Amino acid sequence: MTHNPPYKQLRRPMTDRIIAGVASGLGRYFNVDPVLVRVIFAVATLLTAGVAALAYPIMWFLMPEEPADAPAWPTTPTQ
Known part of the structure; x- marks a missing residue:
């Protein structure tokens, strides 16, 4: 079971990168298109x-890299 923090984390994803993922x-x-x-x-x-x-x-x-076991984005927060 993975622990989900109660806040959004600013991380560079492993996918959807062009240069470094910034x-x-x-x-x-910020929930906007990376383009x-x-x-x-x-x-x-x-x-x-x-x-x-x-x-x-x-x-x-x-900015830290996203962990390899991070859930696919976008995710919906569970309550």
């Missing part, structure tokens, strides 16, 4: 002359 993890956490997160990253990078692109490797380093 955008996919943010999309899952939208990728577009926002791209636009922010253009608008800030590349400064926003520094956030991606920082989040890559700070």
